[in-house]
Amino acid sequence: MPIVALTAYAMKGDEEKCLDAGCNYYLSKPIKKDNLISVIHKIMDLPPGKKGLDHEEVLYPKEIEHLIPFFTNSVKQEIEKSFRALVRRDFKTLSFIGHGLKGSCGVYGFHELSELGAAIETAARIEDATALAALLDEVEKKVKEIKVSS
Numbered sequence: 001m002p003i004v005a006l007t008a009y010a011m012k013g014d015e016e017k018c019l020d021a022g023c024n025y026y027l028s029k030p031i032k033k034d035n036l037i038s039v040i041h042k043i044m045d046l047p048p049g050k051k052g053l054d055h056e057e058v059l060y061p062k063e064i065e066h067l068i069p070f071f072t073n074s075v076k077q078e079i080e081k082s083f084r085a086l087v088r089r090d091f092k093t094l095s096f097i098g099h100g101l102k103g104s105c106g107v108y109g110f111h112e113l114s115e116l117g118a119a120i121e122t123a124a125r126i127e128d129a130t131a132l133a134a135l136l137d138e139v140e141k142k143v144k145e146i147k148v149s150s
Contacts (some may be wrong), residue, residue, distance in 0.1 A: 002028060002043045003024050004043075005018035005019075005021075005025065006028075006031065007026075007028050008028070008029045010028035010029070014026075015028075018029070027039060031103075031106050034141070036107065036109060037070070047124070062116055067108075068108075071108055074147050075101065075113070075143050076143055081093070081097060082094055082098075082136050083136060085097070086133060086136065089127075090128045092124075093126070094120060094121075094124035094132060098117050098118065098119070098121030099117070100117070101114070101117030101139070102115075102121060113139060119131075119135050119138075121130055
């Protein structure tokens with residue numbers, strides 16, 4: 001079973017330490033879609049350029065397809081929490097949720113959602129309730145559009 005090291009720190013020497021510790025691959029935050037897809041292709045022994053993960057067409061390798069419903073349900077729960085936090089004007093919680101969405105959506109390759117998460121984080125920091133409402137509506141809409149291929 002291949003092991004992919006994912007780290008929030010990208011200091012010189014970290015990659016070597018992870019590989020020396022037994023990891024097969026190394027990625028650091030922020031996770032870039034192309035890098036993640038490249039590692040997945042290597043693990044699955046797919047040729048470069050083959051579409052195994054393409055969220056425009058919403059195609060997933062069979063090995064991760066079962067994770068997408070869990071992911072979308074998790075995002076939906078975070079959006080529900082966000083709307084409640086917005087009503088309370090709890091900008092700290094909104095910033096935290098936005099930051100989480102930025103990372104988790106990026107890891108799954110949903111970069112548009114990741115960018116919306118970053119925008120939520122920024123809007124929460126400046127306490128822009130109007131922008132937050134629009135951003136949350138947009139995330140909710142985008143998540144409903146995600147379909148898993150059969």
